[in-house]
Amino acid sequence: MRPFVYERAATSEVATQAIRAGIATDTAPRQGRYPAEFLAGGTNLLDLMKLDVMQPAKLIDITGLTQAHSAILVSPQALRLGALAKMSAVADHPEIIKNFPVVAQSLTLAASAQLRNMASIGGNVLQRTRCSYFRDTSWSACNKRNPGSGCAALDGYNRGHAVLGASKDCIATYPGDFAQALMALDAVVTVLGPDGTRTVPFSDLHRAPGSTPNVETTLRPGDVITAFVIPAATWMRRSLYMKIRDRQSYQFALASAAVALDIDDGGLVRQARIALGGVATVPWRARDAEAALVGKKLDPQTAESAARLAFGGAAPREHNAFKIALGQKTVTRALVQAATLEV
Amino acid sequence: MPEHLDGDDKPSVSRRRFLGATASTAALPFMGASAARAVADPAVKPDPGALLNVSLTINGKDHRLGLDVRTTLLDALRDHVGLTGSKKGCDHGQCGACTVHVDGQRTLSCLTLAASAHGRVIETIEGLASTDGKLHPMQQAFIDNDAFQCGYCTPGQIMSAVGCVKEGHADNDDAIREYMSGNLCRCAAYPNIVAAINQAKTQMEG
The missing domain is CATH 3.30.43 (Uridine Diphospho-n-acetylenolpyruvylglucosamine Reductase; domain 2)
Known part of the structure; x- marks a missing residue:
């Protein structure tokens, strides 16, 4: 070092x-x-x-600053998470497990018990890609690490890489899980910067790679995330996180889905929220798929057609085309399972 | 060791210390150079080469160390305090061999800067047994259940297992496997580790 x-x-x-x-x-x-x-x-x-x-x-x-910025506050209006709260503290919080299951599950299914005891949730959403060409400096071509040098993953071994949101300069996958829960639940980020405090929709925090994959977020120098606020909503209890990976535990996602549903008494979908992990360069909201479910009864057929829409713009490389089918099945299963939850 | 400011509270000469002491004198100029550098307050003197004052309470004893700013908690324990029970496996937070407790929470010491642990309470495998030498129930359970072969991952496994039980994540075999997944065992003693945790948890809770 x-x-x-x-x-x-x-x-x-x-x-x-x-x-x-x-x-x-x-x-x-x-x-x-x-x-x-x-x-x-x-x-x-x-x-x-x-x-x-x-x-x-x-x-x-x-x-x-942990004591000042790690409070977990549950109110009828919102869940407020201090950014220096540990992943484990949020994952094990009884009210979050009950009322925001997708939040607790996305954290419990991430990393290991030790890492969850250490990592702050603010840092978690900013964790950097697991792309081997990024992590191994013996590869000179990596636009994220060394801007302008090229991308070794494009024609390299890209089984783990993104099929959504990629550019000709970077196909590195966003590796996190918690971010998908925040995307699905319309979270807002509180940021303290040199010029004071501001709030940013979580969906505006990460930047697609484009031609500057080294710039991963819209945060400015000196900005520190101080909190996440998740507004209470009719879909938050009927939510879950489904994560598919090469190992059952302690592994990054090949494909994951954070889903939340508001279903009326007649069984029709009023609102749907779907965010994808493991398949995209940034935490990925599948708005077309969400819209397709509104007003429909959620069954395996409607779930599957929504899942197909979620991957409508997918662009696979040599080794990662399987992620499209795997991702669609992940979304389908997550939606069907969420529909059966007793809330 | 010049970096160890409070001198001599080691119970005995460890294998590492003995080997270090009997090694060639090639190490001496480096140690002399370390000692010659002033221990600086980083806020006053932003010199990356300055040694940093770090106070740690390790297994109930206070230690004041002067460390290179890059020193991890694991290296501080092993190389500066002489507690070599915590192991360096991957040094990247992937294997769990370096697991210790920081303020009661199981933590990877290889991904913790010693500077960040300043003022914290550290417990390592060396502090787990009673002062009269009676093993902790988890240590005894690992022996009773043959929960290791080579033993390299074992200190981390045991510290992690104690944390797993204390957190309430050892209710059943599936929970134990899930919440122990951060500790890899290349000898694949996993079934026996699960058995050991099941044995120890009743004694720890009782």
Whole structure:
């Protein structure tokens, strides 16, 4: 690991100013990133620093802010999650398990017990891709790590790569699970930046790779996520997260679906929410599929045609075409199962 | 060891310490150089090469260490405090061999900066048995159930298993497998590990 300057931030305002100061002293991005990074759980950042994929000149340790920014508040209007809450704290919260099952399940099915005890949910949504060509610096071509260098995955071994949201410059998959739950439930992100606090729809947080895959979010230098707010809605209890992977546990998704349904007494769908993981470059909302379900009875046939719509724009590469069929089956099964939940 | 500021609270000469002490003098210039560097407050002097003051409570004892800022908690335990029970398997948070408890939570020490653990309470495999030498029920259960072969993953398995039971995630075999999935065992002692946890959990709860 390369040397870095280590600072502890006592308040969130200090943290954002420290990042700004860190950038001012060294403006040249390294490996496509700004030279100062926040350190919370560190489970992704330290791993990538050991691999020399990330080379921050400065780390601002914000674990000292945990007490101020880790509250989990459930009200009739919304679920508010402090961004420094640990994944395990959210996953094991009884009211979240009961009233926002897709949130709890997306976290329980992610990583390992130790990692969930360490990782903050704010850092979790920002975790970086598992693309081998990104993680292994002996490959020179990676536009995400080394902008302008090309993409070794396009014609490389791309079984794990994205079929949705890819560009000619990057097909790396967004690896997380929790983000899909936030997408499906219309979460809002509270961001503290050098110029104050603002809120951003979660669906606007991540950026599709386009021609700048190194820029992964709409966050600006010095911005720190302080909370997620999930509005209470008629579909939140009839929700679940389905994750399909090569191993039963402790593995990233090949395909996953966060679904939430509002079904009326007659069995017709009033509202549907579907977000896809493991198959796209960013947390992916399948709005066409959602719209197709409204007013229909949810059965295996309607679920399957919605699932087909969800992958309408899919563009497979040599080794990942199976993700289209697998993803469609994942969405179908998730929807059918959600429809049978007793809420 | 010059980095270890509070000197001598090691119970005995460990294998590693003995080997280190008897190794060639090639290590000495490095250690001298380390000692010569001042321990700096990072807020005052942003020098990546400065040693950082880190205080840790490890198995009930307070330690004050002067560490390179890059030092992980695992390396601090193994190389600076001499507690080599926690193992370095993958060093990337994938195998679980480095599992310790930080403020009571099972944690991967290889993905924790020692600096981030400043002021925290650390428990390692060395602190699990009673002071009179009686093994923790989980340690005894691993022996009783033959829950290891080579033993390299075992300290991490046991620390993780204790956490698994304390969290209430050991209700049945499926839950144990799920909540122990972060600890890999290349000898594949998994069925015996599940049996050991089942044995120990009743004693821990009782």
